[in-house]
Amino acid sequence: MPPRKIIIDTDPGQDDAVAILLALASPELEVLGITTVAGNIPLSLTSLNARKVVEVAERRDIPIYAGCDAPMKQALTTAEHVHGQSGLDGYDLPEPALPLQDTHAVDFIIDTLRSAPAGTVTLCPLAPLTNIATALQKAPDIAPRIAEIVLMGGAYFEVGNITPAAEFNIYVDPEAAEIVFGCGAPITVMSLDVTHRLLVTPPRVEAIAALGNRTGEVVAGWIGFFERFDTAKYGSQGAPLHDPSTIAYLLDPTLFTGRHINVEIETRSPLTRGMTVADWWGVSDRPANATFMGDVDAPGFFALLTERLAVLP
Numbered sequence: 239m240p241p242r243k244i245i246i247d248t249d250p251g252q253d254d255a256v257a258i259l260l261a262l263a264s265p266e267l268e269v270l271g272i273t274t275v276a277g278n279i280p281l282s283l284t285s286l287n288a289r290k291v292v293e294v295a296e297r298r299d300i301p302i303y304a305g306c307d308a309p310m311k312q313a314l315t316t317a318e319h320v321h322g323q324s325g326l327d328g329y330d331l332p333e334p335a336l337p338l339q340d341t342h343a344v345d346f347i348i349d350t351l352r353s354a355p356a357g358t359v360t361l362c363p364l365a366p367l368t369n370i371a372t373a374l375q376k377a378p379d380i381a382p383r384i385a386e387i388v389l390m391g392g393a394y395f396e397v398g399n400i401t402p403a404a405e406f407n408i409y410v411d412p413e414a415a416e417i418v419f420g421c422g423a424p425i426t427v428m429s430l431d432v433t434h435r436l437l438v439t440p441p442r443v444e445a446i447a448a449l450g451n452r453t454g455e456v457v458a459g460w461i462g463f464f465e466r467f468d469t470a471k472y473g474s475q476g477a478p479l480h481d482p483s484t485i486a487y488l489l490d491p492t493l494f495t496g497r498h499i500n501v502e503i504e505t506r507s508p509l510t511r512g513m514t515v516a517d518w519w520g521v522s523d524r525p526a527n528a529t530f531m532g533d534v535d536a537p538g539f540f541a542l543l544t545e546r547l548a549v550l551p
Contacts, residue, residue, distance in 0.1 A: 245272075245346075245359065249365035250284055253364075260543055271346055276316075277366045278317045281307040284365075305369040306343070309368055310371065310411055314410065327463045347373040359384065361386075361387045368411045371411070371418050387423050388425075388488060392415075394518050398513070408514055430478070435534050449544070483539070493539055494535075496533070497532065501514050501515065502515045
């Protein structure tokens with residue numbers, strides 16, 4: 239089987255960085271490019287961090303494109319309180335030599351989907367959906383050309399992590415999420431219901447740190463930093479490792495279980511803005527538009543992640 243062609247849309251963020259490394263360590267995937275967006279931190283830092291991450295993997299062949307610097311209709315909400323001021327606190331990395339591409343991320347997404355055979359490029363958003371929605375608005379013809387959108391965002395049983403009702407990526411730009419969920423492309427959602435089961439417990443961090451390569455050392459440093467926030471917040475034995483779930487799904491979908499349901503995005507209510515209204519029990523007559531994952535084989539996920547990180551420098 240030829241590798242699956244993907245574009246990673248991201249706002250690194252330590253967990254985004256781990257997702258990127260997992261993709262670059264996996265021969266089943268061909269990363270056509272990485273697009274950055276404002277989210278966890280402002281665009282200038284997400285673009286800088288993406289360049290640093292690919293250099294950790296010694297993959298300077300991966301082009302990186304900066305995208306939208308603000309949500310479609312509201313001010314940017316960031317998460318330095320989780321990820322640190324750099325977004326990648328926990329391990330000091332040198333300034334990257336890899337330059338940003340001149341092309342805007344939105345144009346790269348459009349051009350790639352138009353030039354590739356229909357149904358051959360998968361989008362993997364790990365961030366607010368501003369870039370993806372802007373591309374769909376600018377070029378509606380790309381929607382039927384998308385093989386699948388596999389995103390990290392939303393929640394049902396776990397409700398919210400940035401407000402009582404909303405998950406961070408969706409909350410930052412709910413108008414963008416509304417466009418994406420309504421575009422008609424196949425969508426798979428890695429929700430907090432999945433990612434809150436993927437806890438980087440001390441034994442799992444120790445296994446990564448013990449890999450004996452620089453990548454393991456870097457990843458363990460990142461995890462050690464950001465878990466201090468979520469461990470205190472949730473009272474758990476480790477922080478949820480959100481974004482790598484998207485890449486793990488592409489590599490082994492049998493790790494995950496979910497339902498094909500209707501998911502709508504709340505954009506108007508001041509109490510529930512950014513909520514993913516997931517019809518898990520099928521009580522509405524709205525048509526299904528997404529496969530919403532609700533459970534995961536956590537030991538299998540961490541075995542896969544650790545095995546793949548071991549092959550990197």
